[in-house]
Amino acid sequence: xxxxxxxxxxxxxxxxxxKLLLIALTLTSAALFWRRFxxxxxxxxxxxxDAGFRIFPLWPRVRDFVWExxxxxxxxxQRPLAxxxxxxxxxxxxxxxxxxxxxxxxxxxxxxxDPSGRFGRFYFYFAGAFALACAAGxxxxxxxxxxxxxxxxxxxxxxxxxFIALLIFLLMATYLAAFFVTDTSPAxxxxxxxxxxxxLVFLPIIPHTxxxxxxxxxxxxxxxxxGFSKIPALDGDEDFGLVAGTDLTRLVALQAYSCxxxxxxxxxxxxxxxxKVLNPKEIILGLRGYLNDLGPKSDRPLLGKYNPQEAPFQxxxxxxxxFQCPVGIEHLxxxxxxxxxxxxxxxxxxxxxxxxxxxxxxxxNPLGMPAAERxxxxxxxxxxxFDGTQEYCLWLGCMGAYDSKGREIVADLxxxxxxxxxxxxxxxxxxxxxxxxxxxxxxxVFQQLAEANLETLAQAKVKKxxxxxxxxxRTIQEDWKDYGTPPEIEHHSEFIARHLDRLxxxxxxxxxVYHDPCYLGRYREVYDEPRAVVKAAGQLxxxxxxxxxxxxxxxxxxxxxxxxxxxxxxxxxxAAELVATGAQTIGTACPFCNSMFRDAVAGNEGAPQLLDxxxxxxxxxxxxxxx
Amino acid sequence: MKIIVAIKQVPxxxxxxxxxxxxxxxxxxGLQWALNESDAYALExxxxxxxxxxxxxxxxxxxxxxxxxTIREALAKGADRAIHIDCDxxxxxxxxxxxxxxxAAMKPENPDLVLTGLQSEDLGLxxxxxxxxxxxxxxxATLILQVEKTETGLKVKRELEEGWFQSIELPTPAVLTIxxxxxxxxxxxxxxxxxxxxxxxxxxTASELGVDGAQVVVLERIALPQKxxxxxxxxxxxxxxxxxxxxxxxxxxxxx
Numbered sequence: 001x002x003x004x005x006x007x008x009x010x011x012x013x014x015x016x017x018x019k020l021l022l023i024a025l026t027l028t029s030a031a032l033f034w035r036r037f038x039x040x041x042x043x044x045x046x047x048x049x050d051a052g053f054r055i056f057p058l059w060p061r062v063r064d065f066v067w068e069x070x071x072x073x074x075x076x077x078q079r080p081l082a083x084x085x086x087x088x089x090x091x092x093x094x095x096x097x098x099x100x101x102x103x104x105x106x107x108x109x110x111x112x113x114d115p116s117g118r119f120g121r122f123y124f125y126f127a128g129a130f131a132l133a134c135a136a137g138x139x140x141x142x143x144x145x146x147x148x149x150x151x152x153x154x155x156x157x158x159x160x161x162x163f164i165a166l167l168i169f170l171l172m173a174t175y176l177a178a179f180f181v182t183d184t185s186p187a188x189x190x191x192x193x194x195x196x197x198x199x200l201v202f203l204p205i206i207p208h209t210x211x212x213x214x215x216x217x218x219x220x221x222x223x224x225x226x227g228f229s230k231i232p233a234l235d236g237d238e239d240f241g242l243v244a245g246t247d248l249t250r251l252v253a254l255q256a257y258s259c260x261x262x263x264x265x266x267x268x269x270x271x272x273x274x275x276k277v278l279n280p281k282e283i284i285l286g287l288r289g290y291l292n293d294l295g296p297k298s299d300r301p302l303l304g305k306y307n308p309q310e311a312p313f314q315x316x317x318x319x320x321x322x323f324q325c326p327v328g329i330e331h332l333x334x335x336x337x338x339x340x341x342x343x344x345x346x347x348x349x350x351x352x353x354x355x356x357x358x359x360x361x362x363x364x365n366p367l368g369m370p371a372a373e374r375x376x377x378x379x380x381x382x383x384x385x386f387d388g389t390q391e392y393c394l395w396l397g398c399m400g401a402y403d404s405k406g407r408e409i410v411a412d413l414x415x416x417x418x419x420x421x422x423x424x425x426x427x428x429x430x431x432x433x434x435x436x437x438x439x440x441x442x443x444x445v446f447q448q449l450a451e452a453n454l455e456t457l458a459q460a461k462v463k464k465x466x467x468x469x470x471x472x473x474r475t476i477q478e479d480w481k482d483y484g485t486p487p488e489i490e491h492h493s494e495f496i497a498r499h500l501d502r503l504x505x506x507x508x509x510x511x512x513v514y515h516d517p518c519y520l521g522r523y524r525e526v527y528d529e530p531r532a533v534v535k536a537a538g539q540l541x542x543x544x545x546x547x548x549x550x551x552x553x554x555x556x557x558x559x560x561x562x563x564x565x566x567x568x569x570x571x572x573x574x575a576a577e578l579v580a581t582g583a584q585t586i587g588t589a590c591p592f593c594n595s596m597f598r599d600a601v602a603g604n605e606g607a608p609q610l611l612d613x614x615x616x617x618x619x620x621x622x623x624x625x626x627x
Numbered sequence: 628m629k630i631i632v633a634i635k636q637v638p639x640x641x642x643x644x645x646x647x648x649x650x651x652x653x654x655x656x657g658l659q660w661a662l663n664e665s666d667a668y669a670l671e672x673x674x675x676x677x678x679x680x681x682x683x684x685x686x687x688x689x690x691x692x693x694x695x696x697t698i699r700e701a702l703a704k705g706a707d708r709a710i711h712i713d714c715d716x717x718x719x720x721x722x723x724x725x726x727x728x729x730x731a732a733m734k735p736e737n738p739d740l741v742l743t744g745l746q747s748e749d750l751g752l753x754x755x756x757x758x759x760x761x762x763x764x765x766x767x768a769t770l771i772l773q774v775e776k777t778e779t780g781l782k783v784k785r786e787l788e789e790g791w792f793q794s795i796e797l798p799t800p801a802v803l804t805i806x807x808x809x810x811x812x813x814x815x816x817x818x819x820x821x822x823x824x825x826x827x828x829x830x831x832t833a834s835e836l837g838v839d840g841a842q843v844v845v846l847e848r849i850a851l852p853q854k855x856x857x858x859x860x861x862x863x864x865x866x867x868x869x870x871x872x873x874x875x876x877x878x879x880x881x882x883x
Contacts, residue, residue, distance in 0.1 A: 345816060346816040354814050362639065362661050370641055443817045444819075444820055
């Protein structure tokens with residue numbers, strides 16, 4: 001064999017001493033790995049079982065696994081450069097499974113791939129290509145972490161990550177270098193042992209560092225609850241949410257140990273970006289710290305030492321964190337779970353929160369308005385009462401019934417319905433859907449509201465519902481399922497988009513920047529319909545952060561009722577971003593977003609006008625006003 | 628300290644009230660019910676006193692079966708046990724008749740303190756608490772916003788008119804009627820509701836208490852308030868209109 005035949009060199013013979021040394025070192029490495037990994041696994045398995053967990057249907061799990069793990073699509077899509085570098089390292093590792101098996105088998109005289117054979121030669125080249133990509137990838141990630149230093153990775157430099165990067169680079173380098181030496185040269189032996197030692201040092205580091213995600217995150221992605229912000233039903237009379245270690249479920253523990261600390265959640269979090277205490281990454285690491293120190297059988301509170309109580313209550317439940325997470329962590333069930341634990345036991349004391357809950361306990365809406373105001377609006381806007389003969393029940397919600405802007409949106413939607421000749425009616429009485437109570441973790445109030453509404457709708461024989469509020473739509477369709485079967489419901493953007501060709505359109509040159517509401521976008525995956533409505537009325541402008549990366553208006557998760565005392569206001573940050581696009585109009589599809597922006601731009605000279613997409617769509621209608 | 632709180636279930640504030648066929652009471656069908664607001668503040672005061680000084684909070688409520696939900700709510704918020712005076716003639720009883728029921732149920736308990744709301748949201752008589760005090764032979768104070776336990780008894784803050792307050796001391800046992808707004812109310816929790824299921828609710832009837840339905844005051848007729856609209860358009864420019872508005876608010880509406 002000539003030195004430049006580019007065939008992987010393998011040492012020809014291993015002495016008995018070498019073989020024994022290899023076995024001893026491998027066993028030591030594996031033992032060191034297990035000494036930590038066994039503990040982690042034990043903590044996960046000793047956590048409480050997830051009551052509602054079902055492994056079937058398998059198809060969505062397989063689909064997500066292939067998309068997110070095998071293809072690394074989420075990792076790449078949301079952070080293309082770093083994501084691609086990571087993907088190369090991951091795919092390199094996958095390609096190396098066979099190489100590594102052969103490598104160790106060779107050491108005990110059982111090598112099964114022949115470097116000069118047809119398949120062996122092909123496969124070693126194949127792995128070589130991945131090794132090149134992997135080496136380049138890890139180099140890129142090293143440069144990013146230690147020279148570029150994005151703030152999401154934390155202020156402290158992680159030297160262990162540097163060491164791991166060095167080991168991965170060594171693994172690839174020692175493999176690639178073996179193509180340029182001969183089997184008989186001492187260099188082949190040196191490279192073989194260097195490769196072996198790198199691997200054996202690497203293995204025990206995995207469970208001690210965030211590199212644990214290598215082992216856990218494929219399982220985490222596969223086993224995730226699925227859906228978006230899926231809040232599990234409480235399990236029996238003793239379950240009040242996440243109060244103490246004994247409430248942490250296996251899924252929560254698995255997710256806590258899977259966090260790779262990439263900080264994507266924090267990068268996109270409206271609270272973390274406006275100077276609040278909440279940092280979604282720290283929430284997860286706080287739970288991990290709790291599990292490490294106290295374990296899943298502890299009855300010490302989860303909030304306090306490991307996570308400040310105020311943190312989860314600063315969450316707008318926008319879901320940017322959960323959407324971004326590449327390792328399958330479901331932040332919202334955790335954040336809402338912590339709120340449930342504090343609210344269901346009465347540990348959370350907050351003047352605004354108590355006022356909101358009392359308004360929902362005693363009245364019909366979170367705004368604390370008398371129901372007679374709703375009756376007056378229905379009369380004034382001449383909205384028909386639902387009597388079971390109409391096609392749609394138009395759900396007003398608190399904003400549609402009591403807020404001046406919400407009422408305008410409802411009135412314009414009514415004009416559209418009238419024009420299209422679609423029959424509809426509103427309920428004589430409505431109670432709040434319980435959205436804010438649900439997100440704030442008040443299961444008592446939420447259950448009472450959901451049950452009362454479900455009964456009203458069943459009595460009225462409602463089949464199809466329509467609403468201007470993405471929060472109502474989500475809560476009715478998904479969250480009420482815990483207490484019955486809600487009628488089918490759709491958001492008005494979907495309805496209007498479907499009937500757009502039948503509506504008279506006066507398209508003009510007006511530029512409209514569309515803001516994706518979290519509960520319509522990330523929660524419901526409705527992105528195109530409202531845009532179609534905007535495009536029919538004017539020129540669509542996109543904000544820098546749009547679609548699934550849209551930045552929250554600050555209202556969700558009950559925060560619109562709590563006030564925002566620390567840091568900048570989320571609404572002002574987002575409104576400034578929308579105003580900076582230079583658009584003449586801000587188009588919204590959620591009455592809460594609308595009201596947040598109304599306050600944020602109030603008093604600004606030359607601020608763009610604020611219109612809901614229903615108002616844009618109704619502009620071309622012949623008659624003004626509702627008869 | 629053993630505290631008894633008398634609570635009343637009243638129609639929910641948003642309820643659309645109709646008058647029944649006899650014209651002597653409201654039509655109760657389809658109504659939703661809630662805890663009388665100032666009673667909620669009385670309960671809150673009792674719970675806070677208990678949290679500070681220890682003791683027991685017992686709620687007493689008179690009314691038919693439906694009153695049970697309001698009793699549960701009080702237990703869920705932290706009351707220790709309850710006495711339900713089972714009667715469905717509350718609408719035809721006068722303040723003395725209701726006070727007799729409450730006092731008869733309270734007497735064997737020998738409370739250190741009795742709290743009631745200032746008045747009910749439905750009848751608004753504002754007498755029940757005071758008559759209970761008389762029947763129990765205890766000193767009382769009304770319109771109370773704050774209660775503080777002292778070595779000899781109680782120190783309380785009374786609300787007077789025009790933003791004036793009065794601070795008085797009185798010995799225990801005593802009866803206080805509580806004004807709304809003195810404390811921040813707590814919300815009911817899931818854990819509270821679950822715990823409430825195991826708490827004692829003792830049911831007694833009027834005859835078991837030895838109280839008859841004799842009336843001193845007879846209710847003749849009830850009527851819904853007349854709706855009247857008196858919109859006035861104020862003429863002139865903004866400045867003149869504002870001046871007229873202030874004038875009218877001061878001297879006609881007397882709200883300034």
